[in-house]
Amino acid sequence: MIFQNFILEHIWNLKPYSSARDEFKGKEGVFLDANENPMGSGVPEKWNRYPDPLQLTIKEQLAAIKQCNVDQIFLGNGSDEAIDLIMRMTCQSGIHNIILCPPTYGMYEVSASINHIEQRKVSLLTNYQLDVAGILEAIDSNTRLLFICSPNNPTGNKLNRTDIYTLIESFKTGFVIIDEAYIDFSDEPSFIQELAKYPQVIVMQTLSKAYGLASLRLGMAFAHPTIISLLNKIKPPYNIGGATQEIVIKALANTxxxxxxxxxxxxxxxxxxxxxxxxxxxxxxxxxxxxxxxxxxxxxxxxxxxxxxxxxxxxxxxxxxxxxxxxxxxxxxxxxxxxxxxxxxxxxxx
CATH class of the missing domain: 3.90.1150.10 (Aspartate Aminotransferase, domain 1)
Incomplete structure (x- = not known):
């Protein structure tokens, strides 16, 4: 897959913001580089220093848990941040479109509306499975994203895996987003293990459900390292706060x-x-x-x-x-x- 063909040119060529913690990654020293408050935080815990912008400790834990590489992981402020960034990375308003399969998670539609992206809706069948023929008919040369939620919200069922493979292998104009927010409650294997075979797939998961961390708002996207590097390039510099990172590190250790x-x-x-x-x-x-x-x-x-x-x-x-x-x-x-x-x-x- 030639990723550059499906990424907006200005995103591909973007020179990202370089934060103080990007330029110096050490943990010891006298820090006079980031305009932080040296006095502390006014509470017993010290939150006066900026957090790791790439959350590497968490990613190392997740890489072991999810059986993937660190450079295949993006962490966002909930899965909603990843959804929004993926749309901004791939879709130009007035040109590109995405495909949604209602009933499904409502933030796909909301994020597309915010970014003024055309949405082509192909409803699930009455048994809540994918209308493969309808989806394939809706795709054109400007279709950049196909969102598939499995297990699906709000219906709860997993989608036929054979249908998902058919769509992945047939969709040639962009990326297939497989939202696995509820995968921990299913006997279905994750598509994370398929990323090497299908570089056009982006998998989303969350720590809000099985891990009980909904209040922390930490979502995960798993993809080819090129896609992850682009997401890291366009995300806010410190999108996951230090307190969240500290708690998540402890929670992931409690298997x-x-x-x-x-x-x-x-x-x-x-x-x-x-x-x-x-x-x-x-x-x-x-x-x-x-x-x-x-x-x-x-x-x-x-x-x-x-x-x-x-x-x-x-x-x-x-x-x-x-x-x-x-x-x-x-x-x-x-x-x-x-x-x-x-x-x-x-x-x-x-």
Whole structure:
């Protein structure tokens, strides 16, 4: 793949900003280079020094966990930063377009709208799988990005891997973005292991779900080193704060938490599905490979509002394409799931 053909010329030729911590990477010395406050921070912790702009310690941990190389990893302020940077790197408003497959993660559309990029929407089929023929028909010479979310949000299901391979191998005008935010709850292998074979693929993951670090906002993109170097070139100099980096380093070292939380949530997902299946007004429970389930209810809007009145918050997806009468339910703790089932049962009896 000749990457330069699919990257905007001004991005490819951009001379990036060089921060003080880019120019000197040592950790010891008298630092009079970055206009920092030498007095500290006004709190017991000292946050007065700028953080590592490339987050190398975290990337070394992730490289071991994800079985890839450090130069294949980009870290952003949530996956949303990577989505935005990829669009700005590849798409010129008024010329290029991207393909989305609703229902799917809403930030693809929002980011494209902010960047004034044409969106071609090819809805999933009624079984929530990819419309491969429709996608291939929508592609033209100016299509730069194809977004695939698997396991998909808000439907929860993994997408047919054979279909994804077909699209990767057929799409010749840009990059296939595979969003694996929920991969830790699926038995599907990550496409990270396919990057050497498919340099046109960019994989996104997150620490918000299985690792329990949603508040820190750290997303990951995995790609060919050329793509990673371009993302690093156009990102803000210090896009991941020092406090976030310090906490993430500790969290990644605690390997048992992620394993135990995934195990518990998968068991609770099974139990919740079984419990909801006993309620006649539950019209359909869609297959899930994520830490949530999409459920179609009788009188879903009224049920959603009732649950809110009882201080139990779910996500009403009834207005989303192909998700009519459906509520998305995140898998909670055992007692939280029990409360949910009790409240739903009470609503329909009343």
């Amino acid at each position: 048992s938490f992620k394993k135990s939380s995934v195990s518990l949530l998968l068991a609770e997902r099974t139990r919740l599905i079984e419990s909801l299946g006993q309620i006649p007004e539950v019209l359909q429970i869609y297959p899930s490979d994520a830490n949530f389930i999409l459920v179609r209810f009788k009188n879903s809007n009224e049920l959603f509002n009732y649950l809110i009145s009882e201080k139990l918050i779910t996500r009403n997806r009834s207005t989303v394409t192909l998700c009519e009468d459906s509520i998305r339910i995140t898998i909670g703790l055992s007692e939280e799931n029990d409360k949910l089932v009790d409240l739903i049962s009470t609503f329909y009896v009343a």
